[in-house]
Amino acid sequence: MDRLLFNTFDLALLITIYQCTLFALFLILLKKGKRQSNILLALFLLSYAAIPLDTLINFGAAFRQFAMDFSPNIFYIFGMAYWIEAVLLLFFVRSLIYKNFSLQPKDILYFLPFLIFAAHDIHDWHLLDSQTKFLILEGYQLANEPAYTRYINLFRECFRTFCGVLCIVELHRYQKHIKNEFADIEAIDLTWLKILVIGFLVIRVQAIITTLGFMTSIDLHININYALIGQISNFMVMFLISFLMFYSLGFSSVFKGIENKEKVIEKDPIDLAQVAKIETFMREKKPYLNHLLNLENLSMQLQMPARNLSQIINRHFKQNFFEFINRYRIEESKYLLQQEENRKVTMLDIMDQAGFNSKATFNTFFKKSVGLTPTQYRKEQLK
Template identity: 55%
Template sequence: MISNYLLAGFLCAQAAIPIDNLINFGAAFKLWALDVSPNLFHSFGLAFWLEAPLLLLYTRSLIYKNYQLKATDLVYFLPFVLFLTYFAVTWWMEDNQTKIDVLQGNIIATSDLLSRFIHITRECIRLIFGVMCLIELQRYQKQLQNEVADIESVDLNWLKILVIGFLVIRIDAIVVAFALVFSYELGLTIDHELFGLTSNYVVMLMISGLIFFSAGYSPVFKGISSEPTPSTDKHKEVINPAQVALVTEFMQEKKPYLNHLLTLENLASQLGMPARNLSNLINRHFDKNFFEFINYYRIEESKKLLEMPQNKKATMLDIMDWAGFNSKATFNTFFKKLAGVTPTEYRKNYWKNTG
């Protein structure tokens, strides 16, 4: 599964980052690295340029159906390639004695302005990728209502929390980058080490959370189509009346909405229609997304159930289940929205007026 490979790549990049910190700033590790090869210094830092695009692609692999990497995705790794080229010329191709001379002093304090600029640019790029991840998740949440009728079964919050967490970490990294400039170039005292250390501990917690939730919850994702949502412009194309009649009759007679796990693709298959055509029809003719469309019929079904004498003693959980709902919150919210009263009030008023 492509998402597993992308997650593995992201975790490897995250593992390389603390190794880079240990080699560059840990006294014991620094001496060991000098004995092994000066090339170890800064090389693990290449992971900073990789982890952000890998997280974006991993997020996409979870939310899109049959996700495959495309040639255009390589553009996300262009900053890495550019920096790798620069790094090879300015570090790997230098002779070892020059590298050792550079490493003898305070690496941070002796960095030139170009290095500081590259550092800030790197953190800004990572932040942009984080924002892109959040946009993808928001699009997923919106599009999901066009494809499934039981959105509560999709646990989106864990990934959103992790993405926002990494976004905050990258903002902190930008603060650290500017703090270095202010401290060493402008003479302003800012405790950049505190910011950096705090960020490292938070990253450790975030990575632990990512591993846990990825292992246990990623399979519950219901992939959405990577195609854009059908247009709601009612003048764009003519609605086929025969298809409207087919869908209406099928919903009334076959009651597919009683299936708790009904999806757009499943309903389209039963109707013998392309899923995109059905989605377009529901959006433009019925003026609803799939989530609203199916739950409208479920509410109508629940009203009928509440009006049946044999169901006077039935619990609301029973009514909810018989009508096709999986979520009590969705049942109560939609019922109040469409009927104007709660299910309990509806049954009480109905039998009071009837009897």
């Protein structure tokens, strides 16, 4: 075995295939958490593993000949994954964000490019006989591809980038609406998901640049080293997957989903009886002392639909749920700090007794509401 089968760039692709497959198996077999989300992320990783495999088969230094000897039928089949991996990542993000996520009939639109391209590929390649395929592969030159294929590739990369942008939009929407349903948002860790989404978005933008560089070199005869850009992208994917695997080993998901509901503009007047009911309940039962209180379980305690409760808080009290609950907690903490017997009680204990679960939220919200830090407020009250 003196013949070199893989060079350094091929090894980067092989490592990426191995990492994606291993990560997917880990998610399906071992990872705890939301089963639906784990499966969608595993499918995304498996589809992404097909992309470097397609690159190896079509452009690998020595792997291409090995693939031809094995079977010409494996050419181009893995390239279909380009059209589906970004869609799967989008559905994974949505499955985390929305508690009631499920695929809708309109979601078939995201699969239309994949279905159209698959039909085109089957007609133009997979229905050919093996002998014809061998003749085409032996005389293949990338520069000799018809011009329309370059525009298909450019559309493909733009579509993948578009799906990545939609992931960013969904994350932004989640961060905007999370305060309407939860009073404790410090524990919601978006770091891993942001790295995943932004990392692959950067790689897709780079793929557009690579495609444009190739089109410029072939059609305009302006020499651009598009191959180097593509190779850098391959290494970026390898390191990104490595980081995500390492991060996920210690990643305990405390992701809290929100309801996926259409925006409704309510013009009916607020029921003042319900307002009074909420105020009385908050004053007498003090549900805000529960560290884990959220919109859903408060609505159950009030025996009131969560949507109605949210609308009353937003429209009548002019606050989101986060502000509404934590203002009650601030009032409770002010009361505790005024008591002489609490002079030596630590701020962590005061925070805990008032219902706060995060020191950062307690300090920030107290200073914003009162104009003093908790320590300064106690000194002022107990002079």
